[in-house]
Amino acid sequence: MRGMKALVWLKRWQTCLRQWQHNYRSRRLLASMTDHQLKDIGLTHGEQYRESSKPFWHR
Incomplete structure (x- = not known):
C-alpha cells in the first residue's frame, strides 16, 4: 500500500513538472x-x- 502511494505521488509530480516545462517553453x-x-x-x-x-x- 505504501508503495502505491509513493507511485501516485511520483506520477503527480511528473505531471506537474511536464506542465511547468510546457509553460516555460510556450511562454x-x-x-x-x-x-x-x-x-x-x-x-x-x-x-x-x-x-x-x-x-x-502559474497557469
Whole structure:
C-alpha cells in the first residue's frame, strides 16, 4: 500500500513538472513572436506581455 502511494505521488509530480516545462517553453516562444505572428494568432502586445511574463508555475 505504501508503495502505491509513493507511485501516485511520483506520477503527480511528473505531471506537474511536464506542465511547468510546457509553460516555460510556450511562454518563451510567445515572448519571441513578431508583430506579424501575433497578428496571425490574434494577440495584442499587452496580451503577449502578460502571458509571457508569468512565472512557469502559474497557469
